[in-house]
Structure formats: C-alpha cells, structure tokens
Amino acid sequence: MASNKNNYQLVIIGGGPIGLACALEAKKAKLDYLILEKGCLVNSLYHYPQNMTFFSTSDRLEIGNVPFVTNNPKPTRTEALEYYRRVTVSSELKIHLFEEVESLRNEGGMFRISTTKDEYTAKYVIIATGFYDLPYLLNIPGETLPKVTHYYKDPHFYALQRVVVIGAQNSAVDAALETWRKGAEVTLVVRQPDVGERVKYWVRPDILNRIKEGSIKAFFNSSVAAVREGEVDIQTPDGIVTIGNDWVIAMTGYQPNIEFLRKCGIRLAKDESLRPEFQESTHQTNIPNLYLAGVICGGMDTHTLFIENSRVHAKRIISDLKKKEKTTTG
Incomplete structure (x- = not known):
C-alpha cells in the first residue's frame, strides 16, 4: 500500500520537456506533484542521434519562461539536454528517474500508480509519455x-x-x-x-x-x-x-504506448489514428482528473505535435486543476 509520503495531489507520468513544463506550472500553482520517468531525464531526447540539430529555434523549445540561450539559430541535442537539465535543477523539480509506471487504477476517486519501484496515490494524473520508445x-x-x-x-x-x-x-x-x-x-x-x-x-x-x-x-x-x-x-x-x-x-519511425492508454480506460478514435479522447480546452480525458499532454495527444499521428506547439498543454491542464482545487476548498 502507498504510504502518506507517496500521496500527491498530482502525478505526472513522463519526464520529457512537456512533463517538465507541467511540473513547472504545477509548482507555480503550489500543487503537490511528482514526475515519474522510466528512463533518464528527457529520455527521448537523450536517445536522439548525438549530432542532431532541431528544426525549431531555441525560443520555441523554452519551458516555464526560462530562456534557452544557444550558440546557433537551431539548437543541438547536446544543448537541449543541458537546457532541460538546468531547468530541472534550478527549479528544484521533484522527479523520480528510472522508475517506470506499470499500472494506473482509479480507486474511489483517487488514482493508484504502481511502478517498478514503489506505489503512489494521486488525485490527478497527467500522462505525458511521448512516443520514442516503440519502433515500428x-x-x-x-x-x-x-x-x-x-x-x-x-x-x-x-x-x-x-x-x-x-x-x-x-x-x-x-x-x-x-x-x-x-x-x-x-x-x-x-x-x-x-x-x-x-x-x-x-x-x-x-x-x-x-x-x-x-x-x-x-x-x-x-x-x-x-x-x-x-x-x-x-x-x-x-x-x-x-x-x-x-x-x-x-529509421522506420516510432509510436506512442497506445496499449497503456487502453489499460487506463481512455477511449480511442476508431480510425487508424487511434487519437485518445480528451477535451481540447482542458486536456482531460473521458476519465475525470486524468489528463494528456504532449505528443501522446495525437495518437498515431505523431508528426502533428512537437515541443513548440505542446507547451501550452501544461497551462491548460494546470489552469483546470486550479479551478477544481478552488471549488473543492471553497
């Protein structure tokens, strides 16, 4: 059973740039949160080719209003890794690395999250898991x-x-x-x-x-x-x-972990996109208090969402959580 120390208002699954963006917004809103990441910090970016250069300019990769200063108009993988590490450290974000979520269950209005190392409970959950781990x-x-x-x-x-x-x-x-x-x-x-x-x-x-x-x-x-x-x-x-x-x-491409969404009970589109169901304004899924952020929102259409056009997801979600918390506390 999860102890009190493992009970959070919010658990964020995925420690990529969008998961970090969600954590920054949660911290700003004074929510008690935790990020769970199955690999290293910004795991997907780490596995990019060593010499990779982003298509986006550095300002479009910024999160939490923290400037991303680079030597070139298009930042490199190495620069991005250093930027997101500095953001995580300077903001003292709470994150558990190399801890994979194995199951997520809704029990009486609270979510129970089981990982490879421990068990947690949370009132809210954001899934921000990306798509770089399952190759075609x-x-x-x-x-x-x-x-x-x-x-x-x-x-x-x-x-x-x-x-x-x-x-x-x-x-x-x-x-x-x-x-x-x-x-x-x-x-x-x-x-x-x-x-x-x-x-x-x-x-x-x-x-x-x-x-x-x-x-x-x-x-x-x-x-x-x-x-x-x-x-x-x-x-x-x-x-x-x-x-x-x-x-x-x-280099045949990669796909999101759709099976994990299914196991969570999230409804998916019946066409080949398998796009998960969520509200555009809040990113809440068909399961109350369970949210999606980042490229996972596109289902199999992974080319439609990137860091630069997913950063806003964090603000939408945390804004909705703040409203819920304000209603709860009166």
Missing part, C-alpha cells in the same frame, strides 16, 4: 540480428562499413549523410518515390545531391525483404536485389 518493426526475416538497429546514435561506429539505411524522413537522411561522411558505403532504401518532403530544408538538397552524384545509392519504391549476415535482400520494382551489408539502420 519491419517484420522481416533477420530483423532480430544484432546488425539491425532501430536507433541511430553516432556515425563513427559505421566508419568504413557497408550500411543500409531504411526510411525517407529526417532521422534516416541524417543517418545516411553522417555515416557516408565517416567513410561508410551507404545504401538508402525508401518505400516512397522520393525523399520525404518534411526533411529539414537545409538537409534535403544535400541528400538529393549525394544520391544524384552516386555517392549514396538509393532504391525508391522499395523495401528490405530479408536480412542475413553479410547481405540484405531489397525488394525493388524490378525484383529482388541482393547487396553486401554489415549494418542495417531501420
């Missing part, structure tokens, strides 16, 4: 081989190796260009007829030029059919092409 799988032979990864970190690892990169968006293009510049022999495999239109505008011409000149080989309207030690099969419009290969970087 290829479901092909050989996908479980050690040479296949759905996460890309550092290009040096692939120096002088034969690399297949799967995907057409920013993460795939970055991996292809960076590993090629470290001396890898890179093959890009894209399901669509072209590189994605949403690729960063200063990067897209680079990848197109590398493909045009033959520095990076690309198969469009194609997919990887099988992976084996030393080679891969690529299904192309002209049939199967087998090429030599050392590593496969499958």
Whole structure:
C-alpha cells in the first residue's frame, strides 16, 4: 500500500520537456506533484542521434519562461539536454528517474500508480509519455540480428562499413549523410518515390545531391525483404536485389504506448489514428482528473505535435486543476 509520503495531489507520468513544463506550472500553482520517468531525464531526447540539430529555434523549445540561450539559430541535442537539465535543477523539480509506471487504477476517486519501484496515490494524473520508445518493426526475416538497429546514435561506429539505411524522413537522411561522411558505403532504401518532403530544408538538397552524384545509392519504391549476415535482400520494382551489408539502420519511425492508454480506460478514435479522447480546452480525458499532454495527444499521428506547439498543454491542464482545487476548498 502507498504510504502518506507517496500521496500527491498530482502525478505526472513522463519526464520529457512537456512533463517538465507541467511540473513547472504545477509548482507555480503550489500543487503537490511528482514526475515519474522510466528512463533518464528527457529520455527521448537523450536517445536522439548525438549530432542532431532541431528544426525549431531555441525560443520555441523554452519551458516555464526560462530562456534557452544557444550558440546557433537551431539548437543541438547536446544543448537541449543541458537546457532541460538546468531547468530541472534550478527549479528544484521533484522527479523520480528510472522508475517506470506499470499500472494506473482509479480507486474511489483517487488514482493508484504502481511502478517498478514503489506505489503512489494521486488525485490527478497527467500522462505525458511521448512516443520514442516503440519502433515500428519491419517484420522481416533477420530483423532480430544484432546488425539491425532501430536507433541511430553516432556515425563513427559505421566508419568504413557497408550500411543500409531504411526510411525517407529526417532521422534516416541524417543517418545516411553522417555515416557516408565517416567513410561508410551507404545504401538508402525508401518505400516512397522520393525523399520525404518534411526533411529539414537545409538537409534535403544535400541528400538529393549525394544520391544524384552516386555517392549514396538509393532504391525508391522499395523495401528490405530479408536480412542475413553479410547481405540484405531489397525488394525493388524490378525484383529482388541482393547487396553486401554489415549494418542495417531501420529509421522506420516510432509510436506512442497506445496499449497503456487502453489499460487506463481512455477511449480511442476508431480510425487508424487511434487519437485518445480528451477535451481540447482542458486536456482531460473521458476519465475525470486524468489528463494528456504532449505528443501522446495525437495518437498515431505523431508528426502533428512537437515541443513548440505542446507547451501550452501544461497551462491548460494546470489552469483546470486550479479551478477544481478552488471549488473543492471553497
């Protein structure tokens, strides 16, 4: 059973930028809160590629009116990690790291939250869990081989190796260009007829030029059919092409933990978006006092919400909690 010390007005599930934004607003409203994060601080950002540059400018990544000062117009992953760490420390936010929430139950008007380490109760809960932890799988032979990864970190690892990169968006293009510049022999495999239109505008011409000149080989309207030690099969419009290969970087995208929302009792759209049900003005779900914040609000449409257009979720939610608390206390 949860002890009194584990009883909070508000528990925030997820310690990413939006979870931190919710905590900053909660602290300002003098609510007793706790953040529960299953990994490290801003875990999703930590797992971004080491050389990643944001599309957004630093001012659009700021939370809690804390300035984000950078050396460049577009901040890097390293700068973002340092910024959110400084915000957390300077604001003395209450957060438990490496503590994953396993279940959330509504018991008599209070939520009981069970984690890998403890148990808590809370009057209100905000789910701000992001979407970077569950990659879309290829479901092909050989996908479980050690040479296949759905996460890309550092290009040096692939120096002088034969690399297949799967995907057409920013993460795939970055991996292809960076590993090629470290001396890898890179093959890009894209399901669509072209590189994605949403690729960063200063990067897209680079990848197109590398493909045009033959520095990076690309198969469009194609997919990887099988992976084996030393080679891969690529299904192309002209049939199967087998090429030599050392590593496969499958940048096929990621998805939110929809199953956790289902287990919580949150209603989901019946179309393929699986968008969770919530009130736009307050972000409260169909379950009273249970809220959603951040990219999780988009369901499977993860490209519609980012840090810059999700920060307002924190203000909407905490504003609603303040009204409820004011009504409760008279």
